[in-house]
Amino acid sequence: MENVLIIDDNIKFAEDLELLLKSSYKIFRADTSFKGLEILKRNHISVVLLDLQLPDIPGLDMLEKIHSDFDALLPIIIITEYDDIQYVVKAMRLGAFDFLSKDFHVDLMKEKIEQALKQKNLKLRIDGLQNNVSFTDDSFIFACEEMKKINYEISKIANWDFDVLLLGETGVGKDLIASQIYQRSNRKDKPFVPVPLRSLSESVLESELFGHEKGAFTGADRMKIGKFESANKGIVYLPEISNLPENIQLKLLHFMQYKTITRVGHDSRKGELNLDVRLIMATNENLEELVKSGRMREDFYYRILGVNLKIPPLRERIEDVIPLSYYFLNKYSSQFGQMQYQFSDEVLTAFREYEWKGNIRELSNSIKNALTYTNDNILSLKDFPNITGRKNSLHLGLENLLYPDGNYPNFIDFELSNRIFYIKTMLKKAEGKISLAAKLSGLTPQGFRKIMKQLNINQ
Ligand SMILES: Nc1ncnc2c1ncn2[C@@H]1O[C@H](COP(=O)(O)OP(=O)(O)OP(=O)(O)O)[C@@H](O)[C@H]1O
Ligand SMILES: [Mg+2]
Incomplete structure (x- = not known):
């Protein structure tokens, strides 16, 4: 007991x-x-x-x-x-x-x-998992502290029955996280209904979400229930809530407040339909800007912001890059003839430095593509044509990175984890002369020495 x-x-x-x-x-x-x-x-x-x-x-x-x-x-x-x-x-x-x-x-x-x-x-x-890389049942992979926190938040949020908003760039894993929330919630045995909204016109959208009565419009020769009704007791997931017509924003707002809907063409005297549906919404857009430009109602914005989770882009989750890369390599290898594939060291370095504007989706696609075209079982830089060229500015291809006015980026511009590399590179650039390295870094020689000591860097 x-x-x-x-x-x-x-x-x-x-x-x-x-x-x-x-x-x-x-x-x-x-x-x-x-x-x-x-x-x-x-x-x-x-x-x-x-x-x-x-x-x-x-x-x-x-x-x-x-x-x-x-x-x-x-x-x-x-x-x-x-x-x-x-x-x-x-x-x-x-x-x-x-x-x-x-x-x-x-x-x-x-x-x-x-x-x-x-x-x-x-x-x-x-x-308790070994080697610091975590998997949940659905191959949700992460290693960095930030994502560990998010993983913990997901579990918490899953259990509160509030509507949730997921924020983050394209490809950061919002869909995956929505499904994690669902699977960890007490609605997991009830329906999970994703409704992609982008390509639909306003009237189609409305009846898609809320259903329509027979005769509601030309062609509506039968009553049809909408996604909300079919998700009753479960979760409706709206993967992109920017650019919704105002009428739909109002209807969603109403639903979030009262948990009731009306089908299109419903006789208002007959009252509204009560539903027990939890909403998860996501967007990769900057909502404040949408509000400023008038494309999103302010009241809608404040309502959906209630419980929100921000998922950081992959370039701010450097520790996740390698575990995810191996995860995708293993996942796709089996589709390409069971060879034992490997990444060359350069590839792994380049992966960690790359910007990943398309985030995890881009990483996954790059690896899939590389496996499709490679003749070798060691994947090298030439197998990743999109990677070469653009670098994560925090990760300084310092060798080439000279600012227009001849200065290097400042020491303080870098995150702690990158500073060791930065200081070492500067020392190399200055051929070991601390006063020169300090000058290049925008620091005093004393300051530079102090930082070397703090970061445990010997010449
Ligand atoms: N932590 C992760 N572990 C494993 N796979 C992941 C992880 N995060 C994302 N993915 C995979 O990356 C791909 C993109 O993720 P997802 O579709 O969830 O992104 P998104 O944030 O919804 O993007 P968009 O805004 O473009 O809709 C999916 O195939 C997803 O399974
Ligand atoms: Mg998505």
């Missing part, structure tokens, strides 16, 4: 809760935060049910304390008397697993505890 700790100063409530749960879990109770911490010290607790209004340490601080002092992965379910969404969202952002108001149904509570236990195991599995 798993151990569940209830921290709540309302003793009557905690007793009732214990009665309801004690057939399924071993229950511990604490009526102050301090007592809760004592129990956590001495017992292996699997889930904490935490009241936010505690007499000693405030709930939100307690939440952080449990994660920092005991177990960063310990699922904490917030129990709240208040439907203060801002407060709850804060708790969720701080890493709470879920929340329930105090008038919950006991089955719902059990379900949440079970989810929390499952989630904990999944996270342990992902975090």
Whole structure:
């Protein structure tokens, strides 16, 4: 039996809760935060049910304390008397697993505890993987810190039932992440319905999304249900929400607010249709600009921004480049005759330096193309004609990179991880003369020496 700790100063409530749960879990109770911490010290607790209004340490601080002092992965379910969404969202952002108001149904509570236990195991599995590269069940691959955080956010977001907006350049993995949210959510056994909107005209779009009644327009000789209705209890995924006609923006806004729709041509006297659908939306456009130029309604913009996740471009995820490259190499190799393919060292270096404007999609396509045309089982630069030439400016092909006025880019223009390379290159350029290297870098010789020391660079 798993151990569940209830921290709540309302003793009557905690007793009732214990009665309801004690057939399924071993229950511990604490009526102050301090007592809760004592129990956590001495017992292996699997889930904490935490009241936010505690007499000693405030709930939100307690939440952080449990994660920092005991177990960063310990699922904490917030129990709240208040439907203060801002407060709850804060708790969720701080890493709470879920929340329930105090008038919950006991089955719902059990379900949440079970989810929390499952989630904990999944996270342990992902975090525990060797060699620092993580895979989830659906080949979602990443190695960098930033993506580890995002992976954690995905799990959190999956469990809140809010609508979600995914932001990021083309090819960064928004579709993949939408499907990850779905698979980790409690809607995973219900429909997931992606609706690509780009190529459709306004009227087709509207009936595609919301359906139409018989006779709604010429040619509508039968009633048709839309994607929202067919996704009921599940998730509708809109992969590109920029450039939606205003009428559709209004309809979506209405849906997000009231969770109701009307089919095209529906008699308004008959009322609206209630649906339980969660929305995931994505865009690779800059939404502020769309609002400024009047192509997106401001109220729509603010509404969809509610819970959002920004996915960084591949050039800012350098540590992911090599794991992803091998992943695609293995994936496509099997389609090209089971040869043991390899990348040459130059290719791997070039991959890490390249800009990847098309992000992971471009990487994947480049490798697929290379395998299609190569005669060799070692893929070299000539197999990647698109790569040569454009470089990630953070990754300085410094040898050639002289700014028009004769200066090199400044040391401070570079991220920490690139600075070692930068300093070494500058030293080489200056043939080891520190005063010259410093001058080229826009630093004083003392400053340059200090940085060499900090970065552990010897001449
Ligand atoms: N972390 C990852 N691990 C493995 N494959 C990935 C990862 N991220 C993206 N991909 C793959 O890269 C391709 C592009 O990703 P996806 O279609 O999700 O991009 P997108 O952000 O939706 O792009 P667009 O804005 O153009 O629609 C897909 O084939 C996807 O499976
Ligand atoms: Mg997409």
